[in-house]
Amino acid sequence: MSLPKISFEFFPPKTAAGTEKLRATRVQLAPLKPKFMSVTFGAGGSTQQGTLNTVLEMASEGFEAAPHLSCIGASKESLRCILMQYRAHGIRHIVALRGDLPSGMGEIGELRYACDLVTFVRAEHSDWFHIEVAAYPEYHPQSKSPRADLENFIRKMKAGANSAITQYFYNADAYFRFVDDAHKLGVDAPIVPGIMPITNYIQLMRFSKMCGAEVPKWISRRLEGFGDDREAIRAFGLDVMTAICERLVANGVPGLHFYTLNSAVASKVICERLSG
Ligand code: FAD
Numbered sequence: 001m002s003l004p005k006i007s008f009e010f011f012p013p014k015t016a017a018g019t020e021k022l023r024a025t026r027v028q029l030a031p032l033k034p035k036f037m038s039v040t041f042g043a044g045g046s047t048q049q050g051t052l053n054t055v056l057e058m059a060s061e062g063f064e065a066a067p068h069l070s071c072i073g074a075s076k077e078s079l080r081c082i083l084m085q086y087r088a089h090g091i092r093h094i095v096a097l098r099g100d101l102p103s104g105m106g107e108i109g110e111l112r113y114a115c116d117l118v119t120f121v122r123a124e125h126s127d128w129f130h131i132e133v134a135a136y137p138e139y140h141p142q143s144k145s146p147r148a149d150l151e152n153f154i155r156k157m158k159a160g161a162n163s164a165i166t167q168y169f170y171n172a173d174a175y176f177r178f179v180d181d182a183h184k185l186g187v188d189a190p191i192v193p194g195i196m197p198i199t200n201y202i203q204l205m206r207f208s209k210m211c212g213a214e215v216p217k218w219i220s221r222r223l224e225g226f227g228d229d230r231e232a233i234r235a236f237g238l239d240v241m242t243a244i245c246e247r248l249v250a251n252g253v254p255g256l257h258f259y260t261l262n263s264a265v266a267s268k269v270i271c272e273r274l275s276g
Contacts, residue, residue, distance in 0.1 A: 001246065003275050005035040005255035007066075007165075007192070010262050012039055012050030021262060022054070026061065028264035032271050035255065036064035036093055038132075043099030044073040048082065056089055065091060066132065070099025071111035076120065079111070083121065087128060095132040095165065096121060115156040122160035133157065135164040135191050137178040138171070141212035150181055157187045164189065165257045168196035168213050170240070172247050190254035195245060197258070197266030198223070198237030238266065242273045249274060 008029055013019045026037070039054045041047055051067050058065040067086060071079060086094065098114040111117050114133055121129055133156040136149060143149035157164065169175055179191050196213075198204055201223040208215050219240060226232040245256060258267040 001249055001274050003032075003256075003271060004249060004253055005192075006032050006271060007036045007038065007255060007257045008034050008260050008267060009038045009040065009194075009257060010054065010260060012047045012054045013262065014050065018262070023057075025260065025262055025264040026058065026063070028268060029260075030063075032268065034063065036066045038066040038068060038095050038257075041068040041070050041097075041099070042102075043070045043097075044102055045078065046102065052082075052085060055086075055091060059089065059091065064093060066093035066095055066130075067091065068095040068097055069117070070097040071114070071117040071120075072099040072109055073101050073107055074109045074111070076110045079117070079120065080124065083125060083129075087125065092128060093130045093132070094121070095134075096161065097134055113152070113156075115152065115159045118156055118159040118161050130163070131161045133161040133164050135166045135178065135182075136212070137166050137169050137174040137193075138212060138214055140167075141210075150178070150185070153182065154185045154187055157182075157189055162189060163254075164191045166191060166194045167211055168194045168259060170216055170219060170244065171214060172244055172251075174214075175248070176251065192255040192257045193248050193253055195241065195256050195258045195267075195270070197241050197260075197270060199234060199261075199263075199266055201226070201233060234266075238269055238273075241266070242270050245270055245274055 010022055013022050037058050039051050041051045055065040055067045069082060096114055096117045111120055118131055118133060121131060135153050139146045139149045166175060175193050182191060204215060205220065222236060223233060260267050
């Protein structure tokens with residue numbers, strides 16, 4: 001099976017050891033020739049410097065680096081400064097998000113939704129940046145209805161986004177249906193599935209509850225049944241994710257975007273199995 005475009009997502013490390021680990025992760029993933037690597041951004045600017053440093057280091061290693069940027073809690077002026085910094089360093093690819101305000105931070109900021117950020121970036125920088133936005137095949141947990149969320153997605157794309165990356169999912173049908181619905185509403189831009197390898201039961205259930213991704217019962221029950229047997233969880237997780245990715249690739253997805261959590265192994269094994 002030939003692999004579509006691959007991309008990897010990282011978070012900015014907070015310690016010297018984390019930075020070293022991420023360097024090693026990139027070395028392990030480089031042979032997969034990723035189209036780009038993205039770096040998350042803490043809403044409210046909490047990781048601003050870390051995101052910039054990580055992105056610049058990746059770019060200096062020759063990777064196409066795409067910083068995430070969220071608008072919630074931010075002023076236009078602060079967003080303007082960040083975008084100017086990226087531009088000055090030759091960065092041409094961003095992931096534009098609303099983000100979630102950390103608890104205790106009250107102010108929404110000057111741009112309320114991701115579509116407002118996309119409009120702002122286009123107004124200030126024309127076509128300099130390739131803009132990705134987030135898509136939710138199982139719908140964003142705060143959306144009023146699936147239809148309203150789909151309409152929001154269409155609004156973001158029409159505001160000037162070039163492509164989208166989805167929240168992770170374990171129901172491929174939800175992804176296919178979402179892409180079909182978007183096509184029917186006139187969006188033909190690539191909608192790349194986000195892939196979250198399964199490596200840790202508790203963490204997976206916690207993340208999924210927060211972001212509204214459904215873990216099918218047969219998967220959660222099997223994972224739960226493995227208890228502390230990390231090797232069994234790893235092996236099962238790899239089989240499940242590889243099978244989902246095989247189905248996605250067989251159906252012609254425009255890419256696979258891996259949520260690596262700064263570890264190479266699971267994403268690498270899945271890619272190798274797909275291309276083997
Ligand atoms: P939006 O598209 O603005 O949507 C947010 C909610 O508002 C949705 O429920 C939507 O339906 C609703 N909505 C939108 N427009 C309107 C409107 N006009 N009227 C009424 N309702 C509306 N978070 C981070 O903090 N940092 C990151 O680096 C990060 N990276 C991510 C990468 C990907 C690929 C994905 C899928 C998510 C990422 N997130 C990140 C999480 C994201 O910030 C949250 O899911 C956040 O809650 C929504 O961001 P958004 O850009 O999708 O928001």
